[in-house]
Amino acid sequence: MAPPVTRKHRVLIINAYFDPWRESTPTRLFVPRPMAPYFLAGHFDPDHCEVRVWDEVFHGALLDTKLFAWPDLVVFTGLTSAFDRARQLSAYVRHAQPKVVTVIGGHIARALPTICAEVFDYVCQGDAEEITDVIEVVLGPSCARKEAAPRHDLTAPNLGVGYVETTKYCNFACSFCTLTGEGRPYSSYQTAQIERQLDAVGRVHGLLLSDNNFFGNNRRDFERRTRLLGDRVRAGQFSGWGCLVTGDFFANPQNLELVAENGCKAIFSGVETLDPKVLKSYNKKQSLISHPLSLASACAKHGILFDYGMMVDFSQQTMAEVAEQIDAILDNPRMKLPAFVSTTIPIVGTPYFDQAVAKGRLLPNVLLSDMDGVKLVEKPLEPVEQVAAFYGRLINMRGRQGALVRHAVRHAWHWRKELPWDLTALSLLMPLQRYRRRRGIGSFAQMITSWREAAPTYNAGTDAPRRCYTPLFPMPERFARDFEPLQVTDSRGALTDDFEQARSRQVGFGT
Numbered sequence: 001m002a003p004p005v006t007r008k009h010r011v012l013i014i015n016a017y018f019d020p021w022r023e024s025t026p027t028r029l030f031v032p033r034p035m036a037p038y039f040l041a042g043h044f045d046p047d048h049c050e051v052r053v054w055d056e057v058f059h060g061a062l063l064d065t066k067l068f069a070w071p072d073l074v075v076f077t078g079l080t081s082a083f084d085r086a087r088q089l090s091a092y093v094r095h096a097q098p099k100v101v102t103v104i105g106g107h108i109a110r111a112l113p114t115i116c117a118e119v120f121d122y123v124c125q126g127d128a129e130e131i132t133d134v135i136e137v138v139l140g141p142s143c144a145r146k147e148a149a150p151r152h153d154l155t156a157p158n159l160g161v162g163y164v165e166t167t168k169y170c171n172f173a174c175s176f177c178t179l180t181g182e183g184r185p186y187s188s189y190q191t192a193q194i195e196r197q198l199d200a201v202g203r204v205h206g207l208l209l210s211d212n213n214f215f216g217n218n219r220r221d222f223e224r225r226t227r228l229l230g231d232r233v234r235a236g237q238f239s240g241w242g243c244l245v246t247g248d249f250f251a252n253p254q255n256l257e258l259v260a261e262n263g264c265k266a267i268f269s270g271v272e273t274l275d276p277k278v279l280k281s282y283n284k285k286q287s288l289i290s291h292p293l294s295l296a297s298a299c300a301k302h303g304i305l306f307d308y309g310m311m312v313d314f315s316q317q318t319m320a321e322v323a324e325q326i327d328a329i330l331d332n333p334r335m336k337l338p339a340f341v342s343t344t345i346p347i348v349g350t351p352y353f354d355q356a357v358a359k360g361r362l363l364p365n366v367l368l369s370d371m372d373g374v375k376l377v378e379k380p381l382e383p384v385e386q387v388a389a390f391y392g393r394l395i396n397m398r399g400r401q402g403a404l405v406r407h408a409v410r411h412a413w414h415w416r417k418e419l420p421w422d423l424t425a426l427s428l429l430m431p432l433q434r435y436r437r438r439r440g441i442g443s444f445a446q447m448i449t450s451w452r453e454a455a456p457t458y459n460a461g462t463d464a465p466r467r468c469y470t471p472l473f474p475m476p477e478r479f480a481r482d483f484e485p486l487q488v489t490d491s492r493g494a495l496t497d498d499f500e501q502a503r504s505r506q507v508g509f510g511t
């Protein structure tokens with residue numbers, strides 16, 4: 001229990017993050033933005049608590065040592081691979097302020113419950129609402145806000161984009177997906193809850209839905225949520241919205257008509273790979289009908305921009321096969337380049353991770369923080385050094401920059417009559433911005449840290465550890481373990497004892 005304070009309780013909510021490109025500077029132009037910090041912030045009563053959010057994606061690496069001594073309570077969220085980062089930051093705040101209380105929840109806590117219980121004071125397995133239990137115990141019942149709504153006011157500058165979630169989790173079970181591992185049922189928010197979120201967003205240029213799958217498995221419910229958004233577009237709250245759907249959405253053309261009528265302007269779908277054999281191996285049959293060209297054409301007819309992500313899996317594909325797919329896209333101005341290319345990640349807790357372990361596919365000396373989609377962590381079909389070098393060139397489009405620029409211009413020109421000017425401009429600029437190594441601008445400390453990072457090798461076995469594993473300033477010996485990386489595999493490629501212990505099940509709030 002924190003000591004009584006006469007001022008407001010100070011709450012710091014941190015989205016811990018390791019930038020795969022090893023940049024410590026802010027990534028302001030990334031969409032979508034992580035919303036968990038702002039959902040969590042909404043549960044604290046503003047009359048009793050002063051809440052600050054530090055999102056290491058949007059604000060860059062947290063290197064401001066003065067902030068470590070500020071909070072009474074620190075709440076952590078983040079992607080699974082960011083566990084080490086959350087641990088480092090919790091060490092900094094405990095060192096600066098021994099009475100601070102730390103809480104973690106979300107993907108990290110679900111995948112690694114045991115080690116989280118050792119490192120943090122409270123470990124939450126549930127959704128954002130579970131933070132109210134912690135607030136009541138640690139700060140007192142009056143500090144928890146009743147009808148909570150996300151704190152969109154804390155997202156400033158929001159660059160004209162607002163975020164809302166209308167459903168949670170997913171009705172599919174792809175083997176590589178974290179949601180399959182977590183096994184929570186797909187569910188929709190009630191109308192009043194969505195309205196509350198929309199009211200909290202206020203007037204913005206465009207709205208992005210954070211849903212994993214806006215379409216889902218209940219047509220009437222999909223129609224309800226779509227019309228709700230349409231009403232807000234017609235009322236002038238935002239000019240349009242974008243969402244993420246699964247491939248089965250496109251099977252019925254009426255779905256596209258309905259979303260278009262209700263102001264949808266952009267659709268993202270996880271095509272993942274153009275290779276049906278690989279899709280089947282992931283249990284991702286819903287994407288078998290999803291060829292990016294036919295989907296882009298269908299969307300463009302309704303003035304909707306189509307986008308997709310692509311995964312490459314060198315444990316099933318050769319470099320020549322991958323190169324052929326990318327070059328075929330670059331040769332065809334009608335096809336859109338994927339929004340991002342990533343390796344398939346064996347995310348801890350997924351069936352895909354278990355298969356990779358059972359088949360001995362993990363490379364030796366893999367750290368949890370290596371699992372960011374930008375490094376090889378699985379044994380490829382071909383020699384690992386060659387594949388890593390090839391992959392590094394591919395995701396930076398090295399040797400393909402001319403073809404990339406030509407493709408972007410010809411692609412935007414081809415679709416200009418179907419798409420409004422702002423979406424045409426977006427489809428021109430997005431690939432040029434995504435397929436190059438990011439050089440960001442941030443605080444002096446962030447820029448220096450980025451410049452000092454070793455160059456990436458795209459191979460977990462040979463990448464030098466990130467700089468943040470060395471503390472920012474000398475720390476007492478008792479914090480030494482907090483700066484050691486959680487190692488997933490040993491020098492033979494077998495799971496380490498530390499990792500097995502870290503992920504063993506020990507569930508429940510406050511463990």
Ligand code: B12
Pocket residue numbers: 015016017018019020030031032033034035036039040057075076077078079080081103104105106107124126127128129130131165177178179210211212340342343345347371372373
């Ligand atoms: C925004 C986003 C990003 C952002 C930043 C994410 C971040 N947190 O830092 C960016 C664009 C950087 C990103 C990158 C990637 N992402 Co992403 N991303 C998302 C996305 C679309 C939205 C997240 C969000 O805001 N959701 C809404 C909020 C409200 O939900 P939430 O974060 O899940 O939190 C809920 C609960 O978990 C819980 N909760 C969370 N934290 C806490 C804390 C406490 C104390 C409590 C009580 C509860 C709690 O409460 C919330 C619900 O009420 C999700 C999909 C989705 N719909 O969630 C994928 C998702 C998180 N991403 C995913 C993946 C796979 C990736 C990539 C690996 C993709 C790739 N192949 O390149 C990369 C990772 C690169 C890296 N560095 O490792 C996976 C999960 C991966 C994982 N377990 O780590 C998701 C779930 C998509 C999916 N279905 O596969 N992503």
Ligand code: SF4
Pocket residue numbers: 169170171172173174177178179180212213246270
């Ligand atoms: S469709 Fe997407 S969100 Fe759903 S299980 Fe598959 S990868 Fe995960």
